[in-house]
Amino acid sequence: MINIAILGYGTIGSGVVEVLSTNGESIKKRAGDQIDIKYILDLKEFPGDPMMEKIVHDINIILEDSDVMIVVEVMGGVEPAYTFVKQALLKGKSVITSNKELVATHGAELLDMAKERNLNFLFEASVGGGIPIIRPLNQSLTADEIVEITGILNGTTNYILSRMSEDGLDFNTALQNAQKMGYAERNPAADIEGHDACRKIAILSSLAFGMQVDFEDIYTEGITKITDTDIRYAKAMGARIKLFASSVKENDKHVYAMVAPVLIKASHPLYSVNDVFNGIFVRGNVIGDVMFYGSGAGKLPTASAVVADIVDAAKHLNKNIWTIWSSKKLELTDINQVQHRFFIRVEGNSLTVKEQISKLFGEVEEITTEDVVGEYAFITSSIAEQELNEIKSKLNGILSVIRVRF
Amino acid sequence: MINIAILGYGTIGSGVVEVLSTNGESIKKRAGDQIDIKYILDLKEFPGDPMMEKIVHDINIILEDSDVMIVVEVMGGVEPAYTFVKQALLKGKSVITSNKELVATHGAELLDMAKERNLNFLFEASVGGGIPIIRPLNQSLTADEIVEITGILNGTTNYILSRMSEDGLDFNTALQNAQKMGYAERNPAADIEGHDACRKIAILSSLAFGMQVDFEDIYTEGITKITDTDIRYAKAMGARIKLFASSVKENDKHVYAMVAPVLIKASHPLYSVNDVFNGIFVRGNVIGDVMFYGSGAGKLPTASAVVADIVDAAKHLNKNIWTIWSSKKLELTDINQVQHRFFIRVEGNSLTVKEQISKLFGEVEEITTEDVVGEYAFITSSIAEQELNEIKSKLNGILSVIRVRF
Numbered sequence: 001m002i003n004i005a006i007l008g009y010g011t012i013g014s015g016v017v018e019v020l021s022t023n024g025e026s027i028k029k030r031a032g033d034q035i036d037i038k039y040i041l042d043l044k045e046f047p048g049d050p051m052m053e054k055i056v057h058d059i060n061i062i063l064e065d066s067d068v069m070i071v072v073e074v075m076g077g078v079e080p081a082y083t084f085v086k087q088a089l090l091k092g093k094s095v096i097t098s099n100k101e102l103v104a105t106h107g108a109e110l111l112d113m114a115k116e117r118n119l120n121f122l123f124e125a126s127v128g129g130g131i132p133i134i135r136p137l138n139q140s141l142t143a144d145e146i147v148e149i150t151g152i153l154n155g156t157t158n159y160i161l162s163r164m165s166e167d168g169l170d171f172n173t174a175l176q177n178a179q180k181m182g183y184a185e186r187n188p189a190a191d192i193e194g195h196d197a198c199r200k201i202a203i204l205s206s207l208a209f210g211m212q213v214d215f216e217d218i219y220t221e222g223i224t225k226i227t228d229t230d231i232r233y234a235k236a237m238g239a240r241i242k243l244f245a246s247s248v249k250e251n252d253k254h255v256y257a258m259v260a261p262v263l264i265k266a267s268h269p270l271y272s273v274n275d276v277f278n279g280i281f282v283r284g285n286v287i288g289d290v291m292f293y294g295s296g297a298g299k300l301p302t303a304s305a306v307v308a309d310i311v312d313a314a315k316h317l318n319k320n321i322w323t324i325w326s327s328k329k330l331e332l333t334d335i336n337q338v339q340h341r342f343f344i345r346v347e348g349n350s351l352t353v354k355e356q357i358s359k360l361f362g363e364v365e366e367i368t369t370e371d372v373v374g375e376y377a378f379i380t381s382s383i384a385e386q387e388l389n390e391i392k393s394k395l396n397g398i399l400s401v402i403r404v405r406f
Numbered sequence: 407m408i409n410i411a412i413l414g415y416g417t418i419g420s421g422v423v424e425v426l427s428t429n430g431e432s433i434k435k436r437a438g439d440q441i442d443i444k445y446i447l448d449l450k451e452f453p454g455d456p457m458m459e460k461i462v463h464d465i466n467i468i469l470e471d472s473d474v475m476i477v478v479e480v481m482g483g484v485e486p487a488y489t490f491v492k493q494a495l496l497k498g499k500s501v502i503t504s505n506k507e508l509v510a511t512h513g514a515e516l517l518d519m520a521k522e523r524n525l526n527f528l529f530e531a532s533v534g535g536g537i538p539i540i541r542p543l544n545q546s547l548t549a550d551e552i553v554e555i556t557g558i559l560n561g562t563t564n565y566i567l568s569r570m571s572e573d574g575l576d577f578n579t580a581l582q583n584a585q586k587m588g589y590a591e592r593n594p595a596a597d598i599e600g601h602d603a604c605r606k607i608a609i610l611s612s613l614a615f616g617m618q619v620d621f622e623d624i625y626t627e628g629i630t631k632i633t634d635t636d637i638r639y640a641k642a643m644g645a646r647i648k649l650f651a652s653s654v655k656e657n658d659k660h661v662y663a664m665v666a667p668v669l670i671k672a673s674h675p676l677y678s679v680n681d682v683f684n685g686i687f688v689r690g691n692v693i694g695d696v697m698f699y700g701s702g703a704g705k706l707p708t709a710s711a712v713v714a715d716i717v718d719a720a721k722h723l724n725k726n727i728w729t730i731w732s733s734k735k736l737e738l739t740d741i742n743q744v745q746h747r748f749f750i751r752v753e754g755n756s757l758t759v760k761e762q763i764s765k766l767f768g769e770v771e772e773i774t775t776e777d778v779v780g781e782y783a784f785i786t787s788s789i790a791e792q793e794l795n796e797i798k799s800k801l802n803g804i805l806s807v808i809r810v811r812f
Contacts, residue, residue: 019549022692023550023551030728132546135545136541139718142437143425143433143712210435285429286709287536287711288704288707289701290537291698291700292699294696294697295693295696300693304693305546305549307549308546308549
């Protein structure tokens with residue numbers, strides 16, 4: 001029997017309890033032993049809950065109990081999670097977490113601590129909910145040099161963009177819709193400003209390139225500026241707007257990373273990732289393109305990933321599963337040097353602004369859509385962000401700028 | 407240094423050599439040691455080839471050399487691969503293979519032999535080329551009971567169906583096209599009759615359900631009967647025809663398995679898997695739906711999967727990676743009992759056959775498309791295969807029957 005403790009009895013914590021109970025038999029077979037929940041740490045009491053007798057309020061009860069071999073941290077936030085996780089590792093317990101802030105901020109250090117002690121620090125559920133991506137990156141794509149990793153990593157924003165595109169809603173209505181459905185928090189900033197996706201791509205990039213990618217270094221732009229008019233143009237082009245979180249290695253050397261809305265067409269593997277689903281696209285130098293798709297959040301899918309980590313930790317007691325994520329910082333390319341094609345809308349019409357646009361941008365591809373008048377829309381050739389910014393300062397009446405990935 | 411031997415210097419064998427050389431540095435880091443090719447077994451000589459001095463013609467040289475810790479079998483076919491692989495395991499060497507016939511036929515036995523000896527028998531490349539699917543099934547989806555596993559597992563047939571759909575080609579022209587592109591063999595039977603996909607779904611089903619699924623038991627139907635008229639109807643419905651290889655657990659109990667063309671709509675995650683790409687859809691009872699996508703064949707993607715297995719075997723010398731695939735046979739549901747909706751085309755028109763159709767099938771959904779006359783097309787309600795067959799014997803002029811998955 002392998003005793004575990006769960007830190008946090010919220011949505012994911014109770015999902016873990018449910019999964020361990022629903023699939024107990026097959027989990028036992030796969031882990032090679034019975035997994036038993038000995039403690040659940042939470043501030044609250046849960047009178048009448050089947051787990052009520054396992055609830056404790058003091059982390060030290062868990063830390064001091066040498067029967068507990070695996071600690072499952074599903075509280076979220078950096079503190080006190082970070083302190084608790086470190087203490088657990090120091091006490092010789094492996095740790096599983098679903099906590100993206102913790103992993104993005106302290107992943108390299110916690111992995112090192114686990115390795116030094118022949119323990120494991122696993123975090124499959126921290127990115128992409130139930131989608132297996134951390135373990136495939138670590139253990140399946142080992143023959144490749146990763147050239148690109150791009151994800152639709154935030155279900156809330158993907159849902160909002162899908163509703164805008166499919167139901168013709170404007171941003172605010174789609175957001176309210178998402179809040180009603182329980183897909184968006186009352187304070188949705190972390191999602192719609194791109195911060196959630198930013199932490200997740202920081203984790204994936206650190207694993208893909210084996211070095212620390214600080215999330216603070218990643219250029220991050222949310223979806224709050226996307227309007228229903230942008231969506232109308234996207235449709236006219238046969239394209240969709242998606243919030244991409246990307247790390248790309250250029251010329252086999254420099255890596256740039258960014259979170260931003262982009263226009264993509266049906267030929268992109270992430271084009272069909274709609275609603276609250278997540279998708280992660282990986283390009284390797286020998287495997288070519290692969291894509292992983294599934295529920296990026298939700299109680300049971302996330303709990304499924306947490307429990308899969310518990311099974312892995314149970315099979316690897318006292319044996320570290322090697323993960324390459326050095327604490328050495330990866331210096332990202334200055335975002336100003338990164339080149340893209342840009343979709344731009346400006347006030348005016350082809351008579352009034354066309355000449356100025358071609359002076360500033362050279363040859364552009366004009367985009368038109370029915371019903372939209374009083375503006376001029378086009379796609380530039382590939383130019384650096386810096387160049388774009390310089391041109392923007394000379395151009396009045398800019399309505400929209402979206403990067404193009406086709 | 408870890409010495410390996412490669413059995414077979416064909417497309418995949420030379421791909422493995424190329425990947426090990428191209429990405430040698432990062433592979434060394436991930437494997438924890440240098441991987442060195444000591445021998446390559448092949449019937450032919452390769453004068454002038456950089457590997458020419460490593461070529462041997464006698465398997466015993468490899469078997470008797472205790473320096474060789476990992477044997478990579480990429481010859482294909484059951485014999486002599488089966489004999490060589492068994493001998494290698496008996497000599498204490500871990501084995502990697504890309505050989506679907508070998509794994510489908512003898513997988514359970516070879517896994518047992520490896521486990522008894524604390525060795526590994528790994529076969530990621532046998533299904534889905536470069537797509538990580540075997541390892542995710544074994545190690546990532548461990549918290550779930552698998553309810554369904556469905557793949558587009560054959561690139562050749564998917565390419566043919568894509569060309570028929572996108573370019574309006576008929577079957578024979580699309581097949582010749584695939585042969586010209588090198589995507590189809592001169593004798594394409596194994597692909598177009600569904601046998602290749604059948605062996606692959608047998609492997610995936612055995613892993614998903616933990617018991618032996620014999621490929622001979624799987625109902626298998628190829629794509630040779632699909633016509634451009636079927637495709638025209640599919641388009642009229644907003645659907646696509648795909649060759650699905652499926653195992654489905656019904657009522658939490660009985661598993662049925664089949665390889666057959668099906669009609670799907672855009673809401674299915676495999677809808678966008680086109681051309682030579684493969685996709686594998688997995689439904690678990692807690693994770694929900696996940697999908698894996700990538701190159702299902704090709705020299706480098708397949709070699710990438712083989713090398714990832716080499717890295718895993720190198721990290722687990724003398725430590726078996728647990729795989730649940732018992733030799734106990736899984737009895738599949740009699741295909742006659744399986745229910746589907748069916749798309750059916752018959753000669754005639756709504757005036758001449760409609761009454762007979764509703765007598766035989768009850769209420770049906772009529773399907774029409776422009777340009778096609780002289781026939782009547784419809785979708786039945788959900789009925790058992792047996793019932794369909796009985797009705798078919800009473801119905802003249804059947805032009806086409808395709809299962810519907812929406």
